[in-house]
Amino acid sequence: MPSYIAELIGTAIMILFGGGVVANVVLNKSKAAGGGWIVIIMGWGxxxxxxxxxxxxxxxxxxxxxxxxxxxxxxxxxxxxxxGYIVAQVLGAMLGAFLVWLHFKPHFAVTENAIAKRDIFCTTPAIEDYPSNLVSEILGTAVLIFAILFIGINEFTGGLQPVVVGFLIMAIGLSLGGTTGYAINPARDFGPRLMHALMPIAGKTDSNWRYAFVPVLGPMVGTIIGTALYGLFYRTGASNTMSFLGSLVWLIIGSVLCFFLLRYGKQKQAENHIVESSSKI
Structure with missing residues (x-):
């Protein structure tokens, strides 16, 4: 199987099960309705x-x-x-989102909560504060890639490593996921958000594109920082081919990008407050 096709299929499977568990929990008349955050975390893992x-x-x-x-x-x-991998991942996420909608279509029609329906496809912060939301996504993704890299230096019984990665996803969700819904994955958020905008979902609200930069750009900055920290700290016995100087350069790049992204988030937050204040007048 070509690697690009594999990434598309794998991402579609991930979104089908991940988006599916959210749909199971939040849509009316589902037998799993009200299952709660723990069920969603386990489903994503x-x-x-x-x-x-x-x-x-x-x-x-x-x-x-x-x-x-x-x-x-x-x-x-x-x-x-x-x-090529990123394109395949986004397309796979879109396919997975379509399959979730197709599977739960009657339940979308009998669910009035438009925000809950959107949450099946993309993330919404518990408290909309862009700088804080960015910190959550940056930190969560830095932990994700740092852990994936250090998990990779351990020896596991054949076929066990995917289980460990699944538990890693659960751990991040249990400990850090309640603030933003822990996208920690630009394709997981962007592809389904685009499908939410395009598909004829009954009673849907807007796709909240003003927030979309947080789960897309935050994880990309977080992964630079997390990888750089791994390169700096895991120097011996870790199959690390990153040079100390190269790791330091990447850390500086990630830190600079983080600074400007947080500043942009603060600016967008201020603009939102102005718009909201104007609408109340």
Whole structure:
């Protein structure tokens, strides 16, 4: 199986199970309605695990532009394939989102909560504060890529590594996910958000594009910082081919990008306050 096709299929599987568990919990008349955050976290962990089992041997099982970028920075993935993987991941996420809508179509029609329906496809922060939301996505993704890299230096019984990665996704969600819904994956948020905008979903609200830069750009900055920290701290016995100077340069790049992204988020937050204040007059 070609690696690009594998990434598309794997990402579609991940979104089908991940978006599916959210739909199961939030849509009316689903037998799993009201299952809660723990059910959603477990569903996403199993979604990633099963997607890796399905196609990981063909593509490496990234399913996430931030992971692809991080592995390229760490010299564990060729830069020439980065753009192709990202395109495949976004398309796979769109396909998975379509399948979720198709599967739960009658339940969308009987659910009045338009925000809950949007949450099936993309993330919404618990408290909309762009700088804080960016910090959550940057930190969560830095932890994700840092952990993926240090998990990779351990030896596991054959076939066990996808389980460990699945538990990693659960751990991030349980500990850090309640603020933004922990996208930590630009394709997971952008592809389904685009499908939410395009598909004839009954009673839907807007797709909240003003927030979309947070789960798209935040994880890309987070993965640069997380990979750079791994390169700096894991110097011996870790199959680390990043130079200390190269890691330091990437950390500086990530820090500068983080500074400007947070400043942009603060600016957008101020603009939102002005718009909201004007609408109340």
């Amino acid at each position: 199993f979604a990633v695990m099963l997607a890796i089992y399905a196609v990981g041997k063909y593509s490496g099982g990234h399913f996430n532009p931030a992971v692809t970028l991080g592995l390229a920075i760490a010299h564990k993935f060729p830069w020439i394939h980065v753009l």
